[in-house]
Amino acid sequence: MIPRRAARVALLVLLLQHGSLHAHHAFSPVYDGSKTVTITGTLTDFKLVNPHAMMTIDVVEKAGKRVVWTVEMPGLLSLTRLGWTEKTVAVGDRLTVSGNPTHTGSARVAFKKIVLANGTELLDPNEDRSSTVEEQRRERARQRQQK
Numbered sequence: 001m002i003p004r005r006a007a008r009v010a011l012l013v014l015l016l017q018h019g020s021l022h023a024h025h026a027f028s029p030v031y032d033g034s035k036t037v038t039i040t041g042t043l044t045d046f047k048l049v050n051p052h053a054m055m056t057i058d059v060v061e062k063a064g065k066r067v068v069w070t071v072e073m074p075g076l077l078s079l080t081r082l083g084w085t086e087k088t089v090a091v092g093d094r095l096t097v098s099g100n101p102t103h104t105g106s107a108r109v110a111f112k113k114i115v116l117a118n119g120t121e122l123l124d125p126n127e128d129r130s131s132t133v134e135e136q137r138r139e140r141a142r143q144r145q146q147k
Contacts, residue, residue, distance in 0.1 A: 030103065031109075036112065037098070037099065040059065041059035041094070043055060044058050046086070046089050046091070048086050050077065052073060052074065054070060056069065073111040078125045093116065094117045095115070095116065098112050098114075099112040112124050
């Protein structure tokens with residue numbers, strides 16, 4: 001009887017660990033995919049790491065209040081595939097960031113697009129890939145219709 005109970009407990013522990021390992025990648029419990037916010041401010045920190053790159057931006061709101069925003073981004077591997085390096089953005093850079101806000105309204109956003117002071121746009125690699133795939137689908141559909 002004891003070995004059977006120990007096996008059940010071990011199975012339960014494994015299932016709970018499995019769920020928590022995958023839970024940190026969930027987007028929708030934290031961010032609202034139906035909304036987009038845009039913030040403009042000064043980059044104070046950028047960490048190009050896995051599982052998520054992170055940056056903080058000092059934003060001065062209309063009322064003059066300073067708010068530190070956290071920007072969550074895809075990880076090191078996803079960003080470096082598009083040419084990102086630790087020097088792509090630098091502390092002190094003025095950035096405009098668009099992304100999905102949290103459900104709670106906290107000063108945190110899931111990155112979709114960054115516009116540098118010189119006008120260069122840096123896109124979320126996941127968004128970039130999905131638009132490319134969609135463009136390829138449209139092109140194949142257009143070619144089928146021409147036949």
